[in-house]
Amino acid sequence: MRTLCLLLLLHSSLQLQCDKREIRAYTGDEFMIVCKYDHARFLFSKKYLCRGESKNTCKILRDTDDVAKTQSTNRVSIIDRHRAGFIVKVTNLQTEDSDFYWIGIDKIYADIMILVKVIVTEVPVSKPSVWPLTPLLDGPTCWGKPVTIRCGAPKGSGVFYAWYQQMHHKRLLLHSSTDITFHCGVVTEDSEFYCSANNSISSEQSDIVSVQVLIPASSNCIYAVNIQGQPIYDCKGRISTTVSETSPTMTYIEPTKTTFGTSEQFLQVNQTTTPAFFHRTWSGVPLWYEMLRWGSFTVLLISLCIVTSCTQNGHRQYDM
Incomplete structure (x- = not known):
């Protein structure tokens, strides 16, 4: 009995051979399976792709007679090249396409079928x-x-x-x-x-x-x-x-060098705190300095006049 099963399996493999039994792909990819068959016996037989774990209950997605109609029909194609075999192609794969598939040839009493496992995963993420x-x-x-x-x-x-x-x-x-x-x-x-x-x-x-x-x-x-x-x-x-x-604006005037005796002064003026009146100069000397000097001179002169007048009045009283 065991020998008979092996002979039947060998006989079936000679009638239909495909180049892939397991397919691993990413979403958006496609796969193609090339199958050879006994064209002397099955040249005009229907070829098909069936989805499902069991070949007895699987659902046909597409056949060469173009009879099967499913949601995946537009992504599945089967091209029979006769003596050169036939091609099964599935495009735009999605993760939900992962399953068991059967590639078969219609035959009276018992179809010839080969199991193909398909695994579809997401494309790995690259560094963003x-x-x-x-x-x-x-x-x-x-x-x-x-x-x-x-x-x-x-x-x-x-x-x-x-x-x-x-x-x-x-x-x-x-x-x-x-x-x-x-x-x-x-x-x-x-x-x-x-x-x-x-x-x-x-x-x-x-x-x-x-x-x-x-x-x-x-x-x-x-x-x-x-x-x-x-x-x-x-x-x-x-x-x-x-x-x-x-911030407050600081204005720096080009340093002005003034000499008074042996002393030297450099003036730095802050516009935000110093009135504009004191910015004026007269003959290269600041106006405020000239006013202070002349004011001091005037006070000194008045004081001298007062002292002189008081001295003269004292002498007169003494003579009398």
Whole structure:
């Protein structure tokens, strides 16, 4: 009995032979199976692809008579090249296509069938890249404008994206999306961010996106975003402008050298505290100094006159 089964199996294999018995593929891929058969006996017989673990209960997806009609018919094709055999092709594979399939030839009493196992998995995720949707060299962050950073993996199917913030050796999930937007009120301190890309079989994360907060504010803040591979910029121009608008203005006059005897003085004037009247000069000497000198001279002269007058009156009284 055992010998009879082996002979029947050998006889069946001589009637139908296929080049693949197990197929592993990724979603979106396709597979093709080339089969040879006894064209002397089955040249005009129907060939078909049947799905299911049991050949007795499997469902025919496509046949050479174009009778079977299923949802997968448009992705399945069978081409009978007669003496050169026939080809079974399935395109745009999905994970739900993973199953057992039978390639068969219609035969009276018992079809000739060969089992093929198909395993379809997601495409592994490659390392995602991050890039700004707004050119950073234009300095939008220096003027407190929002900037959106996008994340995308070159390879991978069924990919899910998420943005994380790295803080004190801990990671905080921000949201699940390909994009993240930085703006005033959200970026309050220096932080690091990264994007995670994953599917059912693999996971990868992007390079770090660092955000440096130069002047925090709910609006009109100043911050810089640094992305590896992107041009580096800073906000020095905006910072200097902001500081000059909020700080007292010091005006330095070209040092003026004046000599009085052996002493030398250099004048530095603060416009925010010194009246403009004292900025004037006369013959290279500050006006206030001339007024002080002449005022002192006048007081001295008046004092001398008073003393002289008092002395004369004293002599007169003495003579009388």
